[in-house]
Amino acid sequence: MSSMAQGAGGKQRFRVRWTRLGMYLLLLLVAVWTLAPLYFLIITSLKQYVGTITFPLPWLPHPFTWKNYGMMFSGYQSGSTSYRFLHALRNSLITSTATTVLNLIFGSAAAYVLARSRIRGKNAISMAFLASNLLPTVALVVPFYVFTVTYFSSLGLYDTDTLLVILYTSFSLGLVIWIMRDYFNTIPIDLEEAARVDGASRLVSLVRILLPLTTPGLMATGLLTFLLSWDNFILPLILAPNASAYNLPFFIYSLSGQYLHMNNEIAAGGILAAIPPVLIIVFFGKYIISGLTAGSVKG
Amino acid sequence: MNSLSVSEPNPLPNSLLRKLFHAFTGEYFWFYILLLPSILILVGLVIIPMLFTLRMSLANTSVTVIGGHGSLSMPWSGINNYIHLFQSPDFWQSFRETLFFWLASILIEVTVGVAIAVLMNQQFLGQRVFRIIVFIPWAIPTVVNSMMWGMIMDGNNYGALNDLLLRMHVIKNAIVWLNPSALFPHFSWLSHVLSSLGMNTAILSIIVGDEWHTLPIVVVLVLAGLQTIPVEYYEAARVEGATGWRKFRSITLPLLGPILSVVLILRTMQLLRAFTMIYTLEQFGLPVLSIQAYQQAFSFGSFGLGAATSFIIGLVALFISYIYIKRLYKEEL
Numbered sequence: 285m286s287s288m289a290q291g292a293g294g295k296q297r298f299r300v301r302w303t304r305l306g307m308y309l310l311l312l313l314v315a316v317w318t319l320a321p322l323y324f325l326i327i328t329s330l331k332q333y334v335g336t337i338t339f340p341l342p343w344l345p346h347p348f349t350w351k352n353y354g355m356m357f358s359g360y361q362s363g364s365t366s367y368r369f370l371h372a373l374r375n376s377l378i379t380s381t382a383t384t385v386l387n388l389i390f391g392s393a394a395a396y397v398l399a400r401s402r403i404r405g406k407n408a409i410s411m412a413f414l415a416s417n418l419l420p421t422v423a424l425v426v427p428f429y430v431f432t433v434t435y436f437s438s439l440g441l442y443d444t445d446t447l448l449v450i451l452y453t454s455f456s457l458g459l460v461i462w463i464m465r466d467y468f469n470t471i472p473i474d475l476e477e478a479a480r481v482d483g484a485s486r487l488v489s490l491v492r493i494l495l496p497l498t499t500p501g502l503m504a505t506g507l508l509t510f511l512l513s514w515d516n517f518i519l520p521l522i523l524a525p526n527a528s529a530y531n532l533p534f535f536i537y538s539l540s541g542q543y544l545h546m547n548n549e550i551a552a553g554g555i556l557a558a559i560p561p562v563l564i565i566v567f568f569g570k571y572i573i574s575g576l577t578a579g580s581v582k583g
Numbered sequence: 584m585n586s587l588s589v590s591e592p593n594p595l596p597n598s599l600l601r602k603l604f605h606a607f608t609g610e611y612f613w614f615y616i617l618l619l620p621s622i623l624i625l626v627g628l629v630i631i632p633m634l635f636t637l638r639m640s641l642a643n644t645s646v647t648v649i650g651g652h653g654s655l656s657m658p659w660s661g662i663n664n665y666i667h668l669f670q671s672p673d674f675w676q677s678f679r680e681t682l683f684f685w686l687a688s689i690l691i692e693v694t695v696g697v698a699i700a701v702l703m704n705q706q707f708l709g710q711r712v713f714r715i716i717v718f719i720p721w722a723i724p725t726v727v728n729s730m731m732w733g734m735i736m737d738g739n740n741y742g743a744l745n746d747l748l749l750r751m752h753v754i755k756n757a758i759v760w761l762n763p764s765a766l767f768p769h770f771s772w773l774s775h776v777l778s779s780l781g782m783n784t785a786i787l788s789i790i791v792g793d794e795w796h797t798l799p800i801v802v803v804l805v806l807a808g809l810q811t812i813p814v815e816y817y818e819a820a821r822v823e824g825a826t827g828w829r830k831f832r833s834i835t836l837p838l839l840g841p842i843l844s845v846v847l848i849l850r851t852m853q854l855l856r857a858f859t860m861i862y863t864l865e866q867f868g869l870p871v872l873s874i875q876a877y878q879q880a881f882s883f884g885s886f887g888l889g890a891a892t893s894f895i896i897g898l899v900a901l902f903i904s905y906i907y908i909k910r911l912y913k914e915e916l
Contacts, residue, residue, distance in 0.1 A: 341741045
């Protein structure tokens with residue numbers, strides 16, 4: 285009796301070991317699928333041009349060079365690749381940061397009202413924001429273009445950072461409101477009322493009590509807004525296509541449109557543009573996931 | 584009591600002023616002030632542009648820009664633009680391509696995406712690092728992803744994928760992966776399936792590149808959903824003698840339902856946006872609806888048609904968001 289049980293246990297252990305081996309093999313497959321394209325991009329960025337157009341393709345950075353990165357930081361002479369890169373980097377940083385700040389201020393204020401007040405039409409307004417967030421950019425670029433160059437042409441917004449910030453803000457505001465409203469809803473109203481009994485005004489209680497408690501939500505929405513703005517391509521393509529306002533994605537795309545399409549340069553520019561968002565994901569990915577699930581799963 | 588209130592000096596003698604005073608000091612006033620900027624953005628940058636798109640789509644719209652200042656002419660033309668679209672084979676080809684793109688991507692996401700998430704929900708060595716690595720492709724900017732896949736799927740024999748397959752002797756000649764007017768010469772069954780659907784090599788290649796970029800967010804969201812399922816359920820099933828597949832079918836899948844539907848709808852919305860990758864790799868070679876709207880308005884200058892296509896995309900998006908919102912906020916509606 286006992287030997288039979290042992291035998292079955294041994295068989296089971298044997299099976300478990302094979303299952304685990306299979307699991308690690310599948311995980312390896314996932315890792316290769318994820319990392320192989322990145323590896324290819326990195327070695328391409330460290331090659332001289334000739335190493336990107338020979339067959340068989342070198343699978344190591346050969347012939348090796350740092351030049352592709354160096355040329356992005358070689359100074360601010362007008363018209364050079366370096367000038368355009370640094371200018372695009374500056375534009376991307378300014379527009380993404382400004383959009384994030386505006387979204388957090390407007391979005392969390394509105395989310396607070398939609399979570400706490402009993403004003404009429406509150407739910408309808410929340411739905412409208414949510415729907416606006418789900419509307420594709422492409423459905424609105426045609427009127428944006430027409431407004432910018434006709435009715436509002438005297439404002440001179442075409443080809444400016446300001447225009448991009450305004451439009452980015454409108455595209456991610458719904459997301460911020462939607463996620464922040466859920467965060468405000470999870471905080472018990474008693475906490476706020478206790479503060480108000482102690483004589484704090486509603487504004488003070490918002491700043492002193494609620495904002496610290498919703499920091500994870502603010503982090504998540506702020507980072508998401510930043511990532512979305514950093515990634516935007518279609519709005520600069522249509523509304524800021526000239527050198528004065530274009531952003532990093534547009535710069536990288538413009539490298540591929542040159543008469544000589546140099547993969548090594550494109551790869552280096554691409555990696556530089558990917559560094560900030562990748563760092564955000566590596567260090568703050570947890571916040572972003574919790575923000576997205578808080579907004580989408582609703583408990 | 585009465586005499587007390589009479590003796591107090593009344594700060595606001597007439598009732599209208601008093602109402603005004605209360606409107607400014609009451610908390611409702613501050614609620615509206617806090618809400619106002621967002622409402623202005625919603626009305627000015629979403630609702631009005633959407634209505635204006637409808638207006639442009641009902642006219643023979645043209646825009647002439649001279650020295651930075653444009654003039655707009657919108658002679659009324661009724662539903663002519665829509666009739667033109669619905670009668671043109673190009674529109675229906677775009678429609679089919681958009682639909683194929685959507686269906687194929689969704690199919691990959693709910694099968695491969697859920698499978699990877701279930702795999703990653705097991706206990707294994709290096710779990711934390713693995714989770715971060717798998718999430719990284721999502722952080723790569725879309726344009727960078729496009730350029731990268733453009734290099735990998737380059738049609739020359741030094742394109743990374745061709746290089747790999749040629750070295751392994753899987754293929755004899757380089758394949759032009761991104762050619763929108765070709766079918767895979769080496770995989771006849773795949774070509775057969777694609778051609779019978781009216782599709783081509785390029786759309787499948789683009790789907791693969793796009794999935795590398797977006798599958799991570801599906802995996803991560805589904806994984807978050809898996810972690811909310813109580814372990815006790817699986818314990819109970821184990822005691823009852825349930826197998827792995829049975830546990831997956833009877834516990835995991837039903838409890839993943841809500842998050843899966845959210846993922847599905849969110850991804851559907853993003854696929855309607857699928858513009859960047861197709862535009863950067865194919866220009867106008869693979870005209871899904873968003874590319875067509877862009878081309879009609881900005882290449883051909885036919886803003887009426889472009890607006891009509893945009894408006895159709897917007898309507899589909901609103902319809903999907905309606906389903907989504909209804910599902911999400913059942914209790915509030």
